[in-house]
Amino acid sequence: MIEGKVLLFDEKIIEIVETVPDKDCSIIDAKGKYTSPGFIDLHIHGAGGADVMDATPEALETISSILSQTGTTSFLATTMTMSTQNIDNALQNIQDHAHKVSGAEILGIHLEGPFINPEKHGAQDVLYVQQGNMSLIEDYMDQIKMITLAPEVEGNEHFVKQLTQYYPEVILSLGHSDADYEQSKESFRWGISHVTHLFNAMTPYHHRAPGIVGATFDSNVTCDIIPDLIHTHPSMLELSYRMKEDKLILITDAMRAGCMKSGVYDLGGQEVTVSEGKASLADGTLAGSVLKMNDALHNMTQHTSMTLTDAVNAVTKIPAEKLGVKKGSFKIGYDADIVIFDEDFSIISTIVAGEVKYKRG
Numbered sequence: 409m410i411e412g413k414v415l416l417f418d419e420k421i422i423e424i425v426e427t428v429p430d431k432d433c434s435i436i437d438a439k440g441k442y443t444s445p446g447f448i449d450l451h452i453h454g455a456g457g458a459d460v461m462d463a464t465p466e467a468l469e470t471i472s473s474i475l476s477q478t479g480t481t482s483f484l485a486t487t488m489t490m491s492t493q494n495i496d497n498a499l500q501n502i503q504d505h506a507h508k509v510s511g512a513e514i515l516g517i518h519l520e521g522p523f524i525n526p527e528k529h530g531a532q533d534v535l536y537v538q539q540g541n542m543s544l545i546e547d548y549m550d551q552i553k554m555i556t557l558a559p560e561v562e563g564n565e566h567f568v569k570q571l572t573q574y575y576p577e578v579i580l581s582l583g584h585s586d587a588d589y590e591q592s593k594e595s596f597r598w599g600i601s602h603v604t605h606l607f608n609a610m611t612p613y614h615h616r617a618p619g620i621v622g623a624t625f626d627s628n629v630t631c632d633i634i635p636d637l638i639h640t641h642p643s644m645l646e647l648s649y650r651m652k653e654d655k656l657i658l659i660t661d662a663m664r665a666g667c668m669k670s671g672v673y674d675l676g677g678q679e680v681t682v683s684e685g686k687a688s689l690a691d692g693t694l695a696g697s698v699l700k701m702n703d704a705l706h707n708m709t710q711h712t713s714m715t716l717t718d719a720v721n722a723v724t725k726i727p728a729e730k731l732g733v734k735k736g737s738f739k740i741g742y743d744a745d746i747v748i749f750d751e752d753f754s755i756i757s758t759i760v761a762g763e764v765k766y767k768r769g
Contacts, residue, residue, distance in 0.1 A: 409717055415443065417744035419762040424738060436764075438748050441756055442716075445724040445736050446481025446745030447701045450554060450632060451518055451604065451659040453486050453675065455666035460485045461676060463497040465505040472509035474667050476758040476766040478700040481745035482513040482735060484553055486661075488676035489521030489532035492544060499548045506551070511765050513745075515731060516553035519545065520604070523567065524584035525558035530609040531695035532584060533676050540567025549575055553731060556604040558585035559595035572599030579730060582620060584609045592623035602730070603631035605661055606648055608639050608694070625651045630730055632657040635707045636699040638686050642711035649714050657730065658704045658722045663687055663696035702753040709753075 416422040416429065428435060453460055458470035468485065475483060485502050487495055499517060506514035521532045523540045540563055545552060552575075559568055559582060571578055582595060583604025588611060603624045611619030624631050635645055635658055648656055660666065665673045665682040673680045673687075680687050680695040687695045701723060708714045708722070728736025735743045746759040758766040 415738060415746070417746070417762055419744055421738055421740055421742045421744050423740060436748075436757070436759075438756075441748050441750050443746060443748050444720045445728075445738060445742075446512075446747050446758065446760065447479045447705075447723040448515075448727040448731070448736060449475070449480050449483040449660055449662075449701055449723070450657060450727050450730075451486050451520070452480075452483050452662050452666075453488065453696055454664035455662055455668075457664055457668055457673075459664040459675070460502070461488050461490060461494060461498050463494070463501040465501065465508065468501065468505055468514065469509050469511075471512075472514065473511035473765075475512040475701075476760065477667065477755060479702045479747040479749060479753075479755045479758055480512050481747065481758060481760045481765075482515050482733075484516055484518035485514050486518040486520050489524065489529065489534075489536050490676055491536055494677075495522065495544065499545070499551070503548055503551050511760065513760060515733060517548065517551045518554040518556070519552055520556040521584060523555070523557040523561070523564060525561055525586045527586045528558065528584045528609045528611075530584060531675055531678065531680075531689055531693055533678060539563035540570075542567070542570065549578070552578055554579040554581055554602070556581045556583035558583070558587065559598065559600060560585060560587040560591045565595075565598060568595065568598045568600060577732065582610075585620060586611055587620055587623075589618045589620075589623050592620045593627065596623070596627050596629055601629050603629060605639065605659065606631045606633045607644055608634065628655070630655045630657060630726070632659040634659060634661050634697055634699065635704045635711075636660075636685070636697045637707055637711065639694060639697065645708065646712040649708070649712050649718075653718075654721065654726060656722055657727050658701070658708065658719070660699040660701055660704060661697050662699055665698045667700065668698070702749060702755055706753040 456474035458467035613621035
């Protein structure tokens, strides 16, 4: 944390200096508020009434534009377990139109499913779950940055090892899985380096069968968590922070009802009811969230011992390093993705690649 400095930027970060330079510059006065790198969301399905699986350029634009209001400046467009045709349509749409959005930048694709365990499908449609299948995704590997899968499912060991060998830059994440502790640890040796929404859609953390959570705590892998106080109790948020520290990333897992009013929506073709900040299927299964990233930060600093600096790192520096992108830090040559917020994490201004995309009225 530094105070009283001047951040000099155009599309990239130029320098942090003591005073405003003697040349023609536009000046943004943060008025003593907090300024940080823009927030990065590794796992988001939708917002503003739009969903990645709508497979339209308009949906991507809606999500991109509304996320700037929450301080998010870049994200992975996250897919769902649906029919092969629906998934292909969504992937093709991202490939063709992701670079055209005007708000938060789409960094690539997070493929959540369909290579998961039907026993832990959660809000994913179990009818479309399948084994690891390169033919479904091979045309889009330039855009795919992260894949959530269940390593214990028959055929997925080969799939993981194949991806690790030929696409080592893709983040392989354990999620929607019924793996036990030993299977989880073994999958980390195959090449899985991350765990998706810790505690949710996986074996429970038990003192005689620690499962995926125990393996995550005992390993050097990164993990992400949904801090909406619905998916995860504050006690478990605190435990995760203490155990993982700089390996913990905050995500929203937001669906199309994000930044919208309560009501009836859909996720992956299934009806979702949103009430009092909770999104659920008819049987009560949690169906993504309506969490905003700035609220995620607020929850972690209010309900755990996580410091403001560590919370911000968990949505900037740590996910940027995981993705291998020059974002998430105020370093010379890094992208000028910037957010200004107050002590309650209310967003005042959001800047993407040097351009103001949101300014509170």
